[in-house]
Amino acid sequence: MLQGTLAEGVFDVGLGPMRPDRDIFATGKVPLASYFAQERFDREKAIFGRVWLNIAEEGEIPNAGDWIVRDVKIRSASIIIVRGKDMKIRAFHNICAHRGMKLVWDRKGRGGKFSCPYHAWMFDSTGDLVNIPDEGCFSHVDKKESGLTPVRVDTWESFIFVNLDAEGTQSLREFLGPLAERHATLPLCSYKTVIRIGGILETNWKLAIEAQSEAYHVGALHARTVSGMLSSKENPHVHPLGWEQLGAHGIKSEPMNPAYSPPERNLVQRFAFASAPAMTQSERSGDVEYTRITDYEGFNPQKSPMWGNDQFAIYPHFLFHVSHGGWWMHRFWPVAPGVTHWESLYHLETPRSLRARFSTCYSLAFNRDTLQEDNLALVQQQQVMPGGGRAMAQFGEHEIQCRHIAAVHHAVAESEAVDSL
Numbered sequence: 317m318l319q320g321t322l323a324e325g326v327f328d329v330g331l332g333p334m335r336p337d338r339d340i341f342a343t344g345k346v347p348l349a350s351y352f353a354q355e356r357f358d359r360e361k362a363i364f365g366r367v368w369l370n371i372a373e374e375g376e377i378p379n380a381g382d383w384i385v386r387d388v389k390i391r392s393a394s395i396i397i398v399r400g401k402d403m404k405i406r407a408f409h410n411i412c413a414h415r416g417m418k419l420v421w422d423r424k425g426r427g428g429k430f431s432c433p434y435h436a437w438m439f440d441s442t443g444d445l446v447n448i449p450d451e452g453c454f455s456h457v458d459k460k461e462s463g464l465t466p467v468r469v470d471t472w473e474s475f476i477f478v479n480l481d482a483e484g485t486q487s488l489r490e491f492l493g494p495l496a497e498r499h500a501t502l503p504l505c506s507y508k509t510v511i512r513i514g515g516i517l518e519t520n521w522k523l524a525i526e527a528q529s530e531a532y533h534v535g536a537l538h539a540r541t542v543s544g545m546l547s548s549k550e551n552p553h554v555h556p557l558g559w560e561q562l563g564a565h566g567i568k569s570e571p572m573n574p575a576y577s578p579p580e581r582n583l584v585q586r587f588a589f590a591s592a593p594a595m596t597q598s599e600r601s602g603d604v605e606y607t608r609i610t611d612y613e614g615f616n617p618q619k620s621p622m623w624g625n626d627q628f629a630i631y632p633h634f635l636f637h638v639s640h641g642g643w644w645m646h647r648f649w650p651v652a653p654g655v656t657h658w659e660s661l662y663h664l665e666t667p668r669s670l671r672a673r674f675s676t677c678y679s680l681a682f683n684r685d686t687l688q689e690d691n692l693a694l695v696q697q698q699q700v701m702p703g704g705g706r707a708m709a710q711f712g713e714h715e716i717q718c719r720h721i722a723a724v725h726h727a728v729a730e731s732e733a734v735d736s737l
Contacts, residue, residue: 327563329367330486331733336723344711346722351520352702357653359729362737364390365480368491370634372476375505381428385420390650400441407478408443408464439464474504493563507642507663511680514659519694521650527690528646529717541686548573555714557618564631564724568717572624588678609638641665654698
């Protein structure tokens with residue numbers, strides 16, 4: 317079995333020290349009820365109010381005064397994330413101190429001032445209440461105490477995390493545990509081409525995470541799309557090249573088929589693949605200097621010629637992958653036991669020619685179609701799970717990332733610490 321299968325590592329996500337559920341990790345068996353039971357979902361709702369959540373990227377607010385709004389639907393929370401004049405990132409609950417109106421209705425903007433659309437109370441980028449129309453009628457209001465309610469916020473590797481627990485003391489670095497020091501100052505922001513896809517999925521959020529955390533399904537579900545690119549004679553079932561537990565989180569190296577070539581009949585695909593961008597270390601394109609992420613130490617730890625990407629699974633809802641030509645990520649936000657808000661972002665090298673641009677567009681469309689195969693399957697899975705036909709899911713040895721994710725989720729959700737929330 318793969319490195320890390322004993323799953324002995326103690327982790328702490330802000331609720332006290334605990335270990336991954338031993339039974340789930342040892343047997344691979346997970347109760348299906350954890351994917352549809354309202355009681356389990358209610359416990360997860362409490363957890364999302366206490367742990368660090370990946371919510372955005374620093375590159376989305378590069379300049380002083382830039383702001384974005386992100387929702388944490390499971391907590392009925394809307395969050396303003398703003399970069400102040402001092403370039404510090406701050407976060408606030410998106411609610412006016414006057415009468416509880418949603419303060420900002422747009423998704424992004426600039427200027428660093430927020431005027432409530434209801435009665436025009438105005439707040440600045442530090443959260444201070446700076447203007448009340450007809451202020452004489454509010455002599456009882458203490459403006460210093462009526463600013464925006466802050467949300468704990470911190471960053472790691474250009475990712476923005478928030479924690480809705482105002483009384484919490486665990487730092488983001490403590491939450492990330494050994495993952496926090498694994499890489500430092502990666503050039504994630506140098507990949508300027510950003511593509512966003514996503515939507516509402518009629519499936520449980522953990523099922524969506526698991527679908528992106530194993531490749532055992534590639535040969536069947538993706539037989540017409542990516543199967544030949546990932547499976548090979550040496551690795552027909554697309555077993556991971558390696559896996560490592562990092563507290564509540566994990567890193568998995570995923571393979572590709574280096575011998576793959578599109579069949580002769582796929583003329584457009586052959587043209588697109590032949591035109592794919594290929595940037596060498598520190599190669600210039602205009603005024604932009606690139607250093608590939610994979611030029612940094614730590615990736616492809618097995619040094620395998622079949623390496624395709626390294627996947628980081630960060631508890632509770634965030635996956636990101638690092639590959640040769642860029643990186644991509646998924647966030648899965650629970651909305652209801654059978655409803656998930658899914659976000660996916662792709663960060664790629666900027667194409668240097670029309671051919672390379674066509675290749676990038678084709679690859680993204682191809683990958684979108686592959687993800688749709690996953691999403692359609694997830695809907696079918698969610699529909700039959702509550703029917704009573706089976707009580708357990710069963711993960712194989714090489715679905716190691718899924719085992720660990722499920723074991724961590726179960727350990728946290730069933731802990732006595734959640735009982736007290």
